[in-house]
Amino acid sequence: MRILICGTTYHPALNGQAIFTTNLARGLAGRGHQVVCLFPSERRKAYAERRDGVQLEGMASLSAVRVHPDSFVPLPARSRIRRILDELRPQVVHLQDHYPLCRRVAREARRRGIRLVGTNHFMPANVAPYLPGHVRFMPLLERLLWAWMLRVYRGLDVVTAQSLAAAEILRQRSLGIPVHAVSCGIDLDRFRPDPSVDRVRCRRELGLDPTRTLLVFVGRVDREKRIDVLLRAMQRLDRPDLQLAVVGRGAASEALQSLAQALELGDRVRFTGFVHQDLHVLLNSADIFVMASEAELLSLASLEAMACGLPLLLADAVALPELVEPGINGYLFAPGDPDDAARCIAELADHPERWAAMGAASVARAQPHGLERTLERYEALYRPARPALIRTDGPPATPRERRRSGA
Structure with missing residues (x-):
């Protein structure tokens, strides 16, 4: 399959999203898929290179180190996003978050009829501490942050969460599309008891x-x-x-x-x-x-x-x-x-x-939680034909909601 993975962080960043995205991309490439990863460049300048069987497309970015050491904000690059989509012609686009780069990619992919899968790594508690006034306005911030996330993810075909608890959180938010609990997966050949360790x-x-x-x-x-x-x-x-x-x-x-x-x-x-x-x-x-x-x-x-x-x-x-x-x-x-x-x-x-x-x-x-099982689950989720927009935990979406989601 031709797969485009998009997110705000990738190796060498050491956060959970970066580690999962990197393992997913390398694992899928190792199983014979054509994988391209799109993310804000940790070098600030745009670059394109092949590494570990994956085509990496780093978008020009600004460092947001004052917010977090691993944070980079992508600069507008609509033409490059369109070029990557048109050249790769992906059969599926897998989003790792709902932030500006993924939102732009989702919009362009939807126009081309490409299947959209999203994994949620987001919790307001992981974002709000880096925003000014977060303690005083936490309830309001949580509502706004969730609204931002849901506006993007309600336009996808399927969403995954890393655990049963994470999936239930999304269902309680009335996401309106299928949510699957899929572990991020770990390399069980590497992480194992090793009595030879000194x-x-x-x-x-x-x-x-x-x-x-x-x-x-x-x-x-x-x-x-x-x-x-x-x-x-x-x-x-x-x-x-x-x-x-x-x-x-x-x-x-x-x-x-x-x-x-x-x-x-x-x-x-x-x-x-x-x-x-x-x-x-x-x-x-x-x-x-x-x-x-x-x-x-x-x-x-x-x-x-x-x-x-x-x-x-x-x-x-x-x-x-x-x-x-x-x-x-x-x-x-x-x-x-x-x-x-x-x-x-x-x-x-x-x-x-x-x-x-x-x-x-x-x-x-x-x-x-082995990585191979995770890769198999995602391969299965990537393949189905694009379904109609259906709410699984509420009434059918209205025409206005469909227009807002981009369907």
Whole structure:
């Protein structure tokens, strides 16, 4: 198939959308499809190059680093979008978000009768913190942000969400078109238990104590990840036998390091930044994976930790409960509650004899999230003929609504 994938972020960015889009594009290309990816250039200047079997089309952009380090805003390029569509003649266009570039591509694709698939990575809680006045006007901002998203996605043929919880969120918003829960998928050949990993050497290379119980967080170090909850939990525990590694980079790194100093955590917390060695090696060197985010539509990082055989301690919010069966492969703690997080950390840290069984349960629960299964699901969703615009959770769309959606 000829497939155009469009979004606002791609490799080498390290956010969940970029990782999924990159894995999807490379995976589809590896299965024999012709794949083109369109996104704002991380180099600012426009470019076109082939990498890992995928044709990359970076659109000229402006850096929005003051908003977020991985944020780039595309400049208007209607003629280039039209040229790419006309030359590729894609059988399907797969949108990764509803922002200006994807909106323009959707408009042009719809005019050409091209099937439109969209994956939702959006939650207002992941966007609002970067907007001015977000605390005071949060309810209004949430309504406006959802309205913007729905206006674009209601004009698509089918929408996917990464988890059952994420799909239900969209259905409750009366999206009006089919919503399928499709995992983002992880590479199970790469992320797996590996007894050959030298745990002591890996920890020492990162400045971590090989004799302590190691809790690890992996992901963007941004406000919405609620790493502050983990830091406060570590303070409440005040246990020198525990060490937390915060692995990743993001806009909140400096503020969180200042908080760790204010909490007098010392070497019980280590901010490693981006880890250049293979991530699966780090995960195989850890004892427990922790995540306090309250706005995860799936959490690739948690899945990768599961596949490597780690027990999990996750916030009981949105999609994270789908990954944990309490007492079987980990525990859930109350969102935003460092006292409950500390209780769960202590419960698991005090019983290392449970780790092996819990880790094995994590591995088993990760298997349905293999990337190959995800690629098969998307191939099936890409192929059907374009259906009529039908509301699946409400009355038929009115002529006015059809005109607004572009149908």
